[in-house]
Amino acid sequence: MTTTLSTRIRQARKYAGLTQKDLAERVGISQTAIHKLEGGGSRSSRKTISIALTCGVDPIWLDSGRGEMALPGASSYLSDVNGSAGGGKSHHTYPLIARIPLISWEELIKHCDKPKEEFNPEVLSWIPVAPKASDRCFALKVPDDSMEPEFFEGEVIIIDPELENSHNRFVVAREGTNRPMLKQFTLHGDQRYLKPLNSRYPLIEVKGELQVFGAVACKYKEYQ
Numbered sequence: 001m002t003t004t005l006s007t008r009i010r011q012a013r014k015y016a017g018l019t020q021k022d023l024a025e026r027v028g029i030s031q032t033a034i035h036k037l038e039g040g041g042s043r044s045s046r047k048t049i050s051i052a053l054t055c056g057v058d059p060i061w062l063d064s065g066r067g068e069m070a071l072p073g074a075s076s077y078l079s080d081v082n083g084s085a086g087g088g089k090s091h092h093t094y095p096l097i098a099r100i101p102l103i104s105w106e107e108l109i110k111h112c113d114k115p116k117e118e119f120n121p122e123v124l125s126w127i128p129v130a131p132k133a134s135d136r137c138f139a140l141k142v143p144d145d146s147m148e149p150e151f152f153e154g155e156v157i158i159i160d161p162e163l164e165n166s167h168n169r170f171v172v173a174r175e176g177t178n179r180p181m182l183k184q185f186t187l188h189g190d191q192r193y194l195k196p197l198n199s200r201y202p203l204i205e206v207k208g209e210l211q212v213f214g215a216v217a218c219k220y221k222e223y224q
Contacts, residue, residue, distance in 0.1 A: 016055035134162035163215035
């Protein structure tokens, strides 16, 4: 049976044992917004991932209805919210694992000139990470050795478009219409630079408009 986003949000909230007010407070939006989402008044939300993680359900299921509701591999911890655990302590289940879409650099390039709201690239796979980043996060593979020894070619980096660009922050950015790249953003007086960490690569002075797609929030590495 095909379900709607509003039905799935209501189902997820009840699964978590939360009221609309509880969910709104934990996600950081108004109770009215939750009411509209559950009533079908809003057909989408930038907070879908946050709602899913708060309720302990799979973000992909909540967004699209695909897969199972329960988040695979999720754990829980005790928290001072509604419910009761052994010994009379209040508790609630929170997932410790989220999934972020891994995309290709080519997909990023396709979306360079689109508004943030229309950023909907083709997903290569899903990367499990701790849910410490925003709803707009995506993952990329380090394309070369220009950022060694901090980032090695092939490692997966998590990019958060909501992180503020600042001096010495690692970013994915481009000048003008050039190809996006992973570099360290640095300031020297009024001059801006995109700096490689590998000394074999040149320092890039930014003379024109700089488009920053996001800053590196963390990196992910699997040990086979």
